[in-house]
Amino acid sequence: MLLKQCLAQFEQIYPLKISVDVARLFPIKSKYKDGEILYDRLVLGIIPAVLKHLEDTFESYDVEQIQLNETPCENLNITNYANKLLKSNFHIVFNYEDVDAGYTAYAGVCKADAVTQRPVAAFVYINIRNNVLDDRAFTEQVFTTLLHEIHHGLGFLSSYIPLFWDRDAKQHKALNQVYTSSPSYKVRIKTPGVLKWIRDHYNCQSTSGAPLENMGKQGSQNSHFEATVFGNEVMNPSAFYNLQYTGATIAYMEDMGYFRVLEPKDKMAEILHWGYKKGCGPL
Numbered sequence: 001m002l003l004k005q006c007l008a009q010f011e012q013i014y015p016l017k018i019s020v021d022v023a024r025l026f027p028i029k030s031k032y033k034d035g036e037i038l039y040d041r042l043v044l045g046i047i048p049a050v051l052k053h054l055e056d057t058f059e060s061y062d063v064e065q066i067q068l069n070e071t072p073c074e075n076l077n078i079t080n081y082a083n084k085l086l087k088s089n090f091h092i093v094f095n096y097e098d099v100d101a102g103y104t105a106y107a108g109v110c111k112a113d114a115v116t117q118r119p120v121a122a123f124v125y126i127n128i129r130n131n132v133l134d135d136r137a138f139t140e141q142v143f144t145t146l147l148h149e150i151h152h153g154l155g156f157l158s159s160y161i162p163l164f165w166d167r168d169a170k171q172h173k174a175l176n177q178v179y180t181s182s183p184s185y186k187v188r189i190k191t192p193g194v195l196k197w198i199r200d201h202y203n204c205q206s207t208s209g210a211p212l213e214n215m216g217k218q219g220s221q222n223s224h225f226e227a228t229v230f231g232n233e234v235m236n237p238s239a240f241y242n243l244q245y246t247g248a249t250i251a252y253m254e255d256m257g258y259f260r261v262l263e264p265k266d267k268m269a270e271i272l273h274w275g276y277k278k279g280c281g282p283l
């Protein structure tokens with residue numbers, strides 16, 4: 001066995017522990033009709049379910065170097081969360097808006113490991129107007145919306161494509177190890193797990209990689225799987241009913257090199273019917 005493979009086996013790995021700050025959601029209780037119920041549904045029901053889903057899916061490699069110096073992020077001062085960060089290995093600050101706009105939520109990375117750039121804190125803004133909280137029938141939709149957003153906060157973002165971490169070489173992967181381009185799609189992810197998933201799912205061994213979304217605004221472009229190929233997969237660009245959390249998203253996260261998938265690796269993977277065994281044509 002090579003020495004570096006040997007050393008890699010001794011890497012510290014921890015259960016993924018996510019802490020949250022929901023203080024900015026408190027006003028929901030008084031501002032809205034049945035606000036207490038809406039707040040409880042979100043904070044005591046849906047958010048803990050999303051966190052449990054993530055903690056059941058991933059474990060975390062050691063964070064090398066958190067810099068807790070002041071870094072404003074969406075006007076949030078992360079230094080205030082130092083204590084929480086020390087008890088968890090990922091922290092999420094929730095906030096909300098109430099705006100007449102098309103989006104349901106957005107998220108991003110607040111704070112990253114200084115060495116690997118592995119995200120350690122994220123923000124999630126929920127557009128309360130477009131998330132139906134007063135009807136239980138929509139609970140799953142809000143759940144998948146938040147699950148989707150938190151994956152952006154964990155690094156599923158175009159700005160993180162240059163930051164896939166090679167755990168053996170201890171450096172970021174070269175772009176040509178992460179994606180390739182084709183005439184139809186500028187970014188096709190070709191890291192081992194994602195490539196295996198797309199080849200198996202479509203039954204197309206010759207495809208060069210899984211395409212990312214090439215349409216939409218800058219925030220959306222290359223931060224999602226391509227909608228026409230992935231359909232209702234959870235990391236497609238738009239929220240709609242019946243999103244599936246598949247092995248593609250799980251593999252993408254593991255291939256980034258910051259998180260390891262708990263065994264058995266397909267435990268949390270849902271089945272995607274879209275494109276299943278359709279061959280190379282749609283790719």
Ligand SMILES: [Zn+2]
Nearest residue numbers: 148152224237
């Ligand atoms: Zn998104």
